[in-house]
Amino acid sequence: MTDLATLDIAGPIATLTMNRPEARNAMSLPLLDGLHARLDELPTTVHEGPHVLVLAGAGKSFCAGMDLKSVLGDEAAPPKLLHSIANLTTRLRNLPMVVVAKVNGAAIGGGCGLACACDIVLSHADAKLGFPEVDLGVCPAVVAPLLVRKIGAGRARAILLRGGLMTGTAAHEVGIADDLADTREGLDALCEAVAHRLAAGGASAIAATKQLLTELDGSGDAALAKRGADLSAAVLATPEARERLAAKFAG
Amino acid sequence: MIAxxxxxxxxxxxxxxxxxxxxxxxxxFEDLAGHVERAGDARVLLLLGEGTVFCAGFDLDLCVGEAGDGNLRALLEGLSRCIAALRALPCPVVVGVQGAAIAGGCALLGGGDVVVAHPEAKLGYPVTRLGISPAVSAPFMGIAPGQARRLMLDPGLIDGHRAHAMGLVHELHDEPAARAMELAEELAAKPPHALAATKRWLNELSPANAGQGLDVSLSLVGSDESRRLLAAALQKK
Structure with a gap:
């Protein structure tokens, strides 16, 4: 079970990898448990721990979002998944190091939200990102506060209500991706360059700056994330959402 | 005058x-607010302007003379009520801006969830030069606070490209009304409860205190400065 999430620490740069490529790294409970366990192992004392944490997806996708397919019919599971994801986003926000999302491929729904919980989002022109929750009758309540912080309330409103997906290029234009490689292959070099640039910074300066920014935008607020999870779970339980999801997974 | x-x-x-x-x-405004408030059963509300201009703002001819102050007050209250009603509507609001959206016309965009504009459309708040404060629409600004500051304090206008770059407009199109209709049809086909829950949550995440902005704008109505600047502007016209 533990190999669903791996943690590699190479000097000042740590890499946390979602390792469920056959399911496009969809967040199942075991995968989420793995991520939380790896974060427990991450040294977080400033100057002793890494300065940079890269969050990556194994294989061709970054993360296809919450794994609803695996819990179809189990009414107790979605709230657990949602609370675990909400908790994960808050943990990333409250880490003292800079967290970089390396969006190598699809970042969908909660997967795109997870990227937005990171401090910096890197991607490539052809990656597919977005929030198709409303198309499935689902409310992207956990990710909404993160997207609002990332790109502003007006843009977040237009994107979350319209649903659908966008290319990496469009995500860069709207501010979801901070930096963009031309190709998937180019993302490795971009990510390495950014991580090394960040790692050269003073750990205390990084930690103090990040802490202030998180305080200012309120994004480390576990209670808000939890309310988002509760709301999302409530909408998931409506007939509208159930029908849409059943139709999607049946087809 | 509202179709x-x-x-x-x-x-x-x-x-x-x-x-x-x-x-x-x-x-x-009375008609517009009433229509919006009664549109609760719609799946999407589409707001457009007829002709080459989306909306030039308040009819300033009404804002001078004996009834001037009362009319300006009614306009500010009407604007605030309309934006708040659009925001409170459970369904998404799509706005198509085919031409200039000035002052009160630009403020209406604050009630839109998805705004499509022509790249050359002119937008902005040239109102402080009339002694009027655009504060009434400030609570509904979805752009970064630093950019809202400039947009509301500087009476200069921006074009669609700039408005898109700052997020005031979400999509540029050469036929904004037709494109807005397309987007409305797309949204109307989406699950309504998920849309309503999402919009409600977004409203909660960025609470808009309409009254606070309205009070600031109202506080200036009837001041010597406002009367003088309005009269001077209308004389020039």
Whole structure:
């Protein structure tokens, strides 16, 4: 079970990898448990721990979002998944190091939200990102506060209500991706360059700056994330959402 | 002067006073607010302007003379009520901006969830030079606070490209009204409860204190400065 999430620490740069490529790294409970366990192992004392944490997806996708397919019919599971994801986003926000999302491929729904919980989002022109929750009758309540912080309330409103997906290029234009490689292959070099640039910074300066920014935008607020999870779970339980999801997974 | 039509699940409202560049009167706000408040069963609300201009803002001819202060007050209250009603509507609001959206016309965009504009459309708040404060629409600004500051304090206008770059407009198109209709049809086909829950949550995440902004704008009505600047501006016209 533990190999669903791996943690590699190479000097000042740590890499946390979602390792469920056959399911496009969809967040199942075991995968989420793995991520939380790896974060427990991450040294977080400033100057002793890494300065940079890269969050990556194994294989061709970054993360296809919450794994609803695996819990179809189990009414107790979605709230657990949602609370675990909400908790994960808050943990990333409250880490003292800079967290970089390396969006190598699809970042969908909660997967795109997870990227937005990171401090910096890197991607490539052809990656597919977005929030198709409303198309499935689902409310992207956990990710909404993160997207609002990332790109502003007006843009977040237009994107979350319209649903659908966008290319990496469009995500860069709207501010979801901070930096963009031309190709998937180019993302490795971009990510390495950014991580090394960040790692050269003073750990205390990084930690103090990040802490202030998180305080200012309120994004480390576990209670808000939890309310988002509760709301999302409530909408998931409506007939509208159930029908849409059943139709999607049946087809 | 507000043309209303129900097209399937889409409530289409059009500012229809093209001979006056859709300049807004208290009666138009009354009609617009009423239509919006009664559109609760629509799946999407589409807001457009007739003619070449989306909306030139308040009809300033009404804001001078004996009834001037009362009319300006009614216009500010009407504007605030309309934006708040659009924001409170459970369904998404799509706005198509085919031409200039000035002052009160630009403020209406604050009630839109998805705004499509022509790249050359002119937008902005040239109102402090009339002694009027655009504070009434500030609570509904979805752009970064630093950019809102400039937009509301500087009476200069920006074009669609710039508005898109700052997030005031979400999509540029050469045929904004037709594109807005397309987007409305797309949204009308989406699950309504998920849309309503999402919009409600977004409203909660960025609470808008409409009264606070309105009070600031109202506090200036009837001041010597405001009367003098308004009269001077109308004389020049």
């Amino acid at each position: 209303r039509e129900r097209l399937g699940d889409i409530e289409r409202l059009v500012l229809s006073r093209p001979e006056r560049r859709n300049a807004l009167t208290p009666a138009m």
